[in-house]
Amino acid sequence: MAVKFALLMYSDPAETAAMSRDQLREVGRKHERLRAELTAAGILVAGAGMGHADQTTTVRLSGGAQVAGPGPLSAAREQLTAYYVLECASSAEAVGVAERIVDFHVTSVEVRHVHDSFGMVEAGAGVSARS
Incomplete structure (x- = not known):
């Protein structure tokens, strides 16, 4: 049974800003090839790049009120830069894809299990405190 995993990619915005056009093209080509391979393998569910960290708004709870x-x-120096959602046979398969992503631009990738939270309270849905 396939399980969904989010691969959360992190990079340093200052390092990205300092990249040459050739380096940016290289990163783009790498991800085009990887997306094509993941699509052909039938495991790519979704994926996208994220806006720059300095264009981000965070909503927090402060004093009982939501504050944007x-x-x-x-x-942190490294910021979320992109993500893929994969449907893999195992966590080892998802980690294997993450290992292919890490390079001079994406310096770390978090691999997280994605669970369906609908019905989680009523049915337990196999979600534990560590899910």
């Missing part, structure tokens, strides 16, 4: 403010959730 500029900037990403974390001030």
